[in-house]
Amino acid sequence: MAETLRVGVLVGSTRPARRARAVAEWICAGPEAGELALDLTVVDLEEVGLPMLAEPDPPAFGRYALEHTKAWAELVAGFDAYVLVSPEYNHSTTAVLKNALDHLYAEWQDKAVAFAGYGTGGGVRAVEHLRGITAELGMAGVGPQVALDLFEDFDDQGRCRPRARQEEARRRMLTGLARWGRSLRSLRSTPDTLDGERPRLHSPAENAEASAAVERLIETLQGGGETVDADEYDRMFAEDILWGSPYGRTLAGYAPLNAIHHKLMAKRVAPPSRFEPVQVLAPAPGVAVAHIRRRALPDGTDEPGFSEMAMYVLIKRHGTWWLAAAQNTPIADPPGSAQLERKPGEGQDEGR
Numbered sequence: 001m002a003e004t005l006r007v008g009v010l011v012g013s014t015r016p017a018r019r020a021r022a023v024a025e026w027i028c029a030g031p032e033a034g035e036l037a038l039d040l041t042v043v044d045l046e047e048v049g050l051p052m053l054a055e056p057d058p059p060a061f062g063r064y065a066l067e068h069t070k071a072w073a074e075l076v077a078g079f080d081a082y083v084l085v086s087p088e089y090n091h092s093t094t095a096v097l098k099n100a101l102d103h104l105y106a107e108w109q110d111k112a113v114a115f116a117g118y119g120t121g122g123g124v125r126a127v128e129h130l131r132g133i134t135a136e137l138g139m140a141g142v143g144p145q146v147a148l149d150l151f152e153d154f155d156d157q158g159r160c161r162p163r164a165r166q167e168e169a170r171r172r173m174l175t176g177l178a179r180w181g182r183s184l185r186s187l188r189s190t191p192d193t194l195d196g197e198r199p200r201l202h203s204p205a206e207n208a209e210a211s212a213a214v215e216r217l218i219e220t221l222q223g224g225g226e227t228v229d230a231d232e233y234d235r236m237f238a239e240d241i242l243w244g245s246p247y248g249r250t251l252a253g254y255a256p257l258n259a260i261h262h263k264l265m266a267k268r269v270a271p272p273s274r275f276e277p278v279q280v281l282a283p284a285p286g287v288a289v290a291h292i293r294r295r296a297l298p299d300g301t302d303e304p305g306f307s308e309m310a311m312y313v314l315i316k317r318h319g320t321w322w323l324a325a326a327q328n329t330p331i332a333d334p335p336g337s338a339q340l341e342r343k344p345g346e347g348q349d350e351g352r
């Protein structure tokens with residue numbers, strides 16, 4: 001049996017009394033889900049509730065600033081493929097669907113997309129526009145599409161009652177989506193590389209999920225630190241965690257590390273601190289590498305508190321993210337840093 005393909009079926013209209021939701025539900029209700037091993041999920045843009053795009057950076061930069069964009073990115077990143085359900089509005093798609101597509105970039109890339117349009121002419125002009133938009137987002141548009149006729153495939157109350165032949169169209173569309181969706185999975189798990197070139201490992205499509213996992217780790221570290229609760233602090237630590245102390249010790253395994261954290265917390269060794277994400281690398285699905293800073297909060301004296309920078313490796317196992325490894329290093333001036341901070345003009349001849 002093929003591995004299940006996660007498909008988001010986007011409801012592309014948010015009008016009261018819209019038909020889009022019923023069309024999306026009809027797409028999901030057929031026998032294809034079981035036959036083709038598709039996990040079809042209705043994603044209702046009415047419930048998502050995105051405002052008009054207001055991100056300061058273009059989405060292609062991958063630096064989402066707004067919480068609703070980050071949540072949308074995480075939702076979209078979780079799917080392998082999509083069906084866009086769109087009515088035809090003035091010979092195009094809807095503003096709400098275009099806005100939802102415009103919000104993101106990497107999360108759509110290298111994924112298959114299929115189209116279910118409807119209107120007086122089957123919504124084909126809306127779908128033609130969507131094909132161009134999704135191609136620009138790096139998506140692979142499946143050829144067979146659903147084109148429901150407002151007068152033939154809905155009843156007098158506007159309920160979705162497609163003719164029998166539309167079931168065949170749905171089957172052809174979802175079969176194409178399943179084939180391309182599965183093929184593109186291997187492309188997404190292979191980082192970009194050209195023969196003979198050094199590979200770039202970071203996968204923008206995995207970034208939102210990896211960053212969310214890192215945020216959750218920071219919450220447990222911050223929460224555990226503030227409540228002086230070593231078990232909360234270590235909540236995401238794997239059974240066989242590898243831990244590098246700031247002073248060169250290697251600790252292996254949850255039990256000894258947790259015992260040490262209990263002791264250190266009882267002695268209040270680490271000062272009140274703030275944990276901050278610095279950089280996240282998502283080199284493969286289910287892998288996150290992160291630099292996280294623990295900055296000691298000012299305590300009213302001139303002495304800087306003990307702060308650390310840590311490199312963390314998180315792994316997703318059976319749907320849950322775990323901390324596999326960590327290396328902590330004290331934040332301190334490097335040896336010889338006084339020389340590096342010479343005033344301009346000093347030591348100009350050095351090294352000539």
Ligand SMILES: Cc1cc2nc3c(=O)[nH]c(=O)nc-3n(C[C@H](O)[C@H](O)[C@H](O)COP(=O)(O)O)c2cc1C
Pocket residue numbers: 013014015017018019020021087088089090091092118119120121122123150
């Ligand atoms: C703003 C607007 C523009 C429309 N323009 C078209 C059109 O160009 N071609 C068409 O076939 N139907 C057009 N229609 C009819 C819609 O296809 C029909 O009302 C459909 O039910 C709208 O989808 P919804 O109910 O899911 O919002 C338009 C409807 C609206 C609200």
